[in-house]
Amino acid sequence: xxxxxxxxLSDSGxxxxxxxxxxxxxxxxxxxxxxxxxxxxxxxxxxxxLLSTYQTDEATIEKDYYDFLKMVEQFHxxxxxxxxxxx
Amino acid sequence: xxxxxxxxxxxGLNNVDSPGPGIPVIRALRxxxxxxxxxxxxxxxxxxxxxxxxxxxxxxxxxxxxSAGQEALLNRLSxxxxxYPIQVLIPNFDAELFNFIKLADRLKKEMGIHTxxxxxxxxxxxxxxxxxxxxxxxxxxVPRSQMIHSVYEIANLHHSYTYPLVIKGKYYEAGIxxxxxxxxxxxxxxxxxxxxxxxxxxxxKGTEVNVTAIGDGKGNMIGAVPMRKQVxxxxxxxxxxxxxxxxxLLDFAAHLFKETHWKGPCELEMIRTAEGKLYIIELNxxxxxWVYLAVGAGQNHPEAIVSMALGETVTPFTTYESGKMFIRYxxxxxxxxxxxxxxxxxxxxxx
Amino acid sequence: MKRLQxxxxxxxxxxxxxxNKFGTRTEFTPFTHIxxxxxxxxxxxYGSPLFVISEKGIREKYxxxxxxxxxxxxxxxxxxxxxxxxINAVCNIFHQEGSWAEVVSGFEYxxxxxxxxxxxxxxxxxxxxTDEDIRSAIANxxxxxxxxxDELYRITELAEEAGVKPEVAIRINMDTGIYPMWDRxxxxxxxxxxxxxxxxxxxxxKLELVGLHCHIGTFMLSPSAYAVAAGKxxxxxxxxxxxxxxxIKYLDMGGGFASRNTLKGSxxxxxxxxxxxxQFAEAICTALLxxxxxxxxLPLLILETGRALVDxxxxxxxxxxxxxxxxxxxxxxxxDFGVNVLFTAFWYDHKISPAQEFSHYxxxxxLYGPLCMNIDVVRENCTLPPLRKxxxxxxxxxxxxxxxxxxxxxxxxxxxxxxxxxxNAHLIRNRETLNSIEVEEVMPSYLKDxxx
Numbered sequence: 001x002x003x004x005x006x007x008x009l010s011d012s013g014x015x016x017x018x019x020x021x022x023x024x025x026x027x028x029x030x031x032x033x034x035x036x037x038x039x040x041x042x043x044x045x046x047x048x049x050l051l052s053t054y055q056t057d058e059a060t061i062e063k064d065y066y067d068f069l070k071m072v073e074q075f076h077x078x079x080x081x082x083x084x085x086x087x
Numbered sequence: 088x089x090x091x092x093x094x095x096x097x098x099g100l101n102n103v104d105s106p107g108p109g110i111p112v113i114r115a116l117r118x119x120x121x122x123x124x125x126x127x128x129x130x131x132x133x134x135x136x137x138x139x140x141x142x143x144x145x146x147x148x149x150x151x152x153x154s155a156g157q158e159a160l161l162n163r164l165s166x167x168x169x170x171y172p173i174q175v176l177i178p179n180f181d182a183e184l185f186n187f188i189k190l191a192d193r194l195k196k197e198m199g200i201h202t203x204x205x206x207x208x209x210x211x212x213x214x215x216x217x218x219x220x221x222x223x224x225x226x227x228x229v230p231r232s233q234m235i236h237s238v239y240e241i242a243n244l245h246h247s248y249t250y251p252l253v254i255k256g257k258y259y260e261a262g263i264x265x266x267x268x269x270x271x272x273x274x275x276x277x278x279x280x281x282x283x284x285x286x287x288x289x290x291x292k293g294t295e296v297n298v299t300a301i302g303d304g305k306g307n308m309i310g311a312v313p314m315r316k317q318v319x320x321x322x323x324x325x326x327x328x329x330x331x332x333x334x335x336l337l338d339f340a341a342h343l344f345k346e347t348h349w350k351g352p353c354e355l356e357m358i359r360t361a362e363g364k365l366y367i368i369e370l371n372x373x374x375x376x377w378v379y380l381a382v383g384a385g386q387n388h389p390e391a392i393v394s395m396a397l398g399e400t401v402t403p404f405t406t407y408e409s410g411k412m413f414i415r416y417x418x419x420x421x422x423x424x425x426x427x428x429x430x431x432x433x434x435x436x437x438x
Numbered sequence: 439m440k441r442l443q444x445x446x447x448x449x450x451x452x453x454x455x456x457x458n459k460f461g462t463r464t465e466f467t468p469f470t471h472i473x474x475x476x477x478x479x480x481x482x483x484y485g486s487p488l489f490v491i492s493e494k495g496i497r498e499k500y501x502x503x504x505x506x507x508x509x510x511x512x513x514x515x516x517x518x519x520x521x522x523x524x525i526n527a528v529c530n531i532f533h534q535e536g537s538w539a540e541v542v543s544g545f546e547y548x549x550x551x552x553x554x555x556x557x558x559x560x561x562x563x564x565x566x567x568t569d570e571d572i573r574s575a576i577a578n579x580x581x582x583x584x585x586x587x588d589e590l591y592r593i594t595e596l597a598e599e600a601g602v603k604p605e606v607a608i609r610i611n612m613d614t615g616i617y618p619m620w621d622r623x624x625x626x627x628x629x630x631x632x633x634x635x636x637x638x639x640x641x642x643x644k645l646e647l648v649g650l651h652c653h654i655g656t657f658m659l660s661p662s663a664y665a666v667a668a669g670k671x672x673x674x675x676x677x678x679x680x681x682x683x684x685x686i687k688y689l690d691m692g693g694g695f696a697s698r699n700t701l702k703g704s705x706x707x708x709x710x711x712x713x714x715x716x717q718f719a720e721a722i723c724t725a726l727l728x729x730x731x732x733x734x735x736l737p738l739l740i741l742e743t744g745r746a747l748v749d750x751x752x753x754x755x756x757x758x759x760x761x762x763x764x765x766x767x768x769x770x771x772x773x774d775f776g777v778n779v780l781f782t783a784f785w786y787d788h789k790i791s792p793a794q795e796f797s798h799y800x801x802x803x804x805l806y807g808p809l810c811m812n813i814d815v816v817r818e819n820c821t822l823p824p825l826r827k828x829x830x831x832x833x834x835x836x837x838x839x840x841x842x843x844x845x846x847x848x849x850x851x852x853x854x855x856x857x858x859x860x861x862n863a864h865l866i867r868n869r870e871t872l873n874s875i876e877v878e879e880v881m882p883s884y885l886k887d888x889x890x
Contacts, residue, residue, distance in 0.1 A: 156707035
């Protein structure tokens with residue numbers, strides 16, 4: 001999956017979706033994840049980075065990471081390709 | 088005379104179709120002959136237009152909703168105080184007044200923030216549901232009314248009232264009932280939305296007139312300007328209004344101040360019946376959104392409130408221009424998303 | 439490399455007021471200690487969930503209440519309302535402070551006796567007094583507060599049987615301008631029932647009418663209603679004096695004072711709007727002093743306030759079991775206590791604080807209890823920092839009605855700990871065990887065995 005290209009994320013954690021006019025707030029770790037996704041990092045790479053950077057365990061990372069992606073998806077911030085989401 | 092520099096905090100920046108009084112109060116203070124004001128806006132919502140209007144606030148801070156409690160408000164104000172020391176604060180929202188009134192002493196003692204607000208008793212006793220008692224206590228004419236808690240009480244109303252009757256919610260909404268069944272209908276509709284009790288009030292036929300006024304808390308009326316709404320919006324708000332010359336209205340208002348010792352600004356909503364008798368139907372414990380008309384007619388009430396908050400004696404206004412009109416208009420501001428981002432994420436905005 | 443403090447990634451719509459750090463800020467100020475005792479240590483030692491009561495909190499509140507009334511009225515007596523919290527250690531704090539006992543059942547009555555309260559200082563209220571209760575109260579000289587005529591006749595019979603003239607009071611209900619009017623208890627003032635009962639008692643001369651009692655409602659936010667009630671009670675007492683040349687010894691104004699909790703549906707915080715003891719005292723005492731009693735004939739003023747004295751001294755400590763995402767995208771947090779333990783969650787939006795430090799990021803969440811029941815909701819909506827499994831929370835203002843109305847339902851009831859004024863924790867009620875429940879069960883022998 002990828003975050004849509006036209007989505008802008010500012011340093012204050014303010015995310016604006018120009019195609020819907022919705023704005024969102026993201027906390028610092030959420031910002032890191034979005035930037036990594038936009039930068040083309042894969043899921044395992046991102047999770048590995050989080051695990052090595054933060055004081056937590058693999059199960060928590062997995063649960064929270066996928067919950068976060070679900071929300072990103074629910075807010076329609078995902079790029080659709082061929083009518084199908086990229087994995 | 089050199090104008091005195093002063094920092095004033097103002098809330099009620101919701102200059103929307105049913106506007107708050109914040110922007111009119113700021114305009115009044117910007118035109119003050121006594122004060123050179125720095126305006127610290129206090130907002131609750133990133134969509135309050137006053138945040139984005141050039142030349143209105145110098146900086147705006149978000150403050151916690153009244154439902155968050157007084158400690159939260161106090162914490163936030165003490166944060167603001169470190170950056171822009173507030174000397175006078177004028178709250179303009181009904182929902183926030185209770186907290187500011189309760190905190191008034193602490194604001195003054197602990198932070199040096201001056202207010203000029205009614206007492207808790209004054210604020211509480213003029214509530215819609217308490218109006219009959221308030222009228223009796225101060226010898227002020229109010230429409231007869233009573234609270235009811237059950238739809239069964241409507242059947243007994245004919246002992247003391249004649250239809251039509253006004254059926255009102257405790258805080259909002261009202262309907263006119265011409266018979267028992269309509270009263271039951273309004274009761275059910277309004278109580279489902281706003282809860283109990285319901286207020287039943289006699290229907291007074293007459294013209295609505297309003298007065299924006301300020302009292303010194305010692306029984307004196309410092310200023311008063313009467314206005315009649317000429318056109319109203321579908322929400323019942325004035326869209327155009329005109330100042331009236333009418334000594335009976337002013338005498339009535341002066342009597343009210345003398346009896347109640349009301350302190351601070353207020354709006355008196357009155358009905359004048361065909362026989363010319365005046366009744367108070369509501370006393371709003373803050374400036375009305377149309378307070379700038381009073382400034383235009385020659386009485387700068389917000390400026391007087393600032394002076395009184397600072398402990399100065401203000402000479403009562405005695406004249407104003409009658410026949411001054413206001414017409415409210417709307418205006419689409421073009422603003423930068425960046426401003427919205429800043430207020431939404433940082434909670435403060437300097438345009 | 440040292441790893442950074444972890445926080446769950448969050449993304450939320452702007453202007454739902456969530457990530458904005460100036461929202462309901464007070465709720466997520468971490469609350470880590472109760473009277474300087476660490477929440478974490480308490481949970482470690484006594485398990486989660488756990489009720490904690492601050493003795494300092496109780497005594498300070500009690501002193502505040504007593505001061506408010508005794509500053510305004512010469513003769514004041516408090517009676518601890520057992521149903522509000524009848525854990526014996528709690529009751530005895532009030533008794534040490536000088537409080538009598540106020541009970542509404544034989545069970546509570548025996549509890550007060552066992553705690554050592556002298557019979558004549560136990561006020562027996564309530565509509566349900568068995569013959570056994572009445573006999574016991576008569577024998578112990580406890581004032582019986584009569585709720586209805588059937589009870590009046592029965593007490594009269596049992597008093598004759600015992601050959602004594604017991605001291606009684608009658609409960610009065612009245613219109614004080616508040617809704618709902620509690621007209622189901624006692625005798626009505628406005629329609630003459632009260633006078634009818636008074637006449638019956640005094641003319642029959644089998645019972646000694648020493649007091650009048652009322653209790654106008656619960657969680658009252660309006661002190662003025664008490665002024666009305668006190669006025670009507672005084673009116674009755676003075677009427678009795680005029681008609682029968684008899685002085686009523688005491689007026690019991692009951693309880694019902696609101697605590698600092700926030701009722702569901704109310705906009706402002708209870709902590710900001712609930713009247714103080716001074717306001718209630720001012721209303722009641724002024725009405726009594728102005729009623730026209732002679733100075734030396736002023737009746738004793740009895741107060742049975744429970745909630746306002748003990749609510750704030752109680753805390754419920756608990757832990758997060760899990761976080762989940764509801765189908766509509768809302769966050770849900772499951773806690774290890776629910777409405778079975780925190781019964782008052784049905785009435786209040788309890789203030790809930792995290793018990794550890796967090797960043798300023800927050801999110802709205804539904805707080806669920808652990809029961810496998812849809813009604814088990816602790817808060818429909820609460821703004822808290824992103825809690826993790828195992829994190830602790832503190833529920834405030836839970837001292838009243840929880841440790842009496844809690845249910846043994848699905849799980850067992852937690853322990854209760856008292857923190858004394860020297861900051862020592864004392865276990866005052868054990869966590870229930872399977873045995874505490876099963877000890878009362880009886881198994882018919884033919885049901886003992888089965889094969890699966």
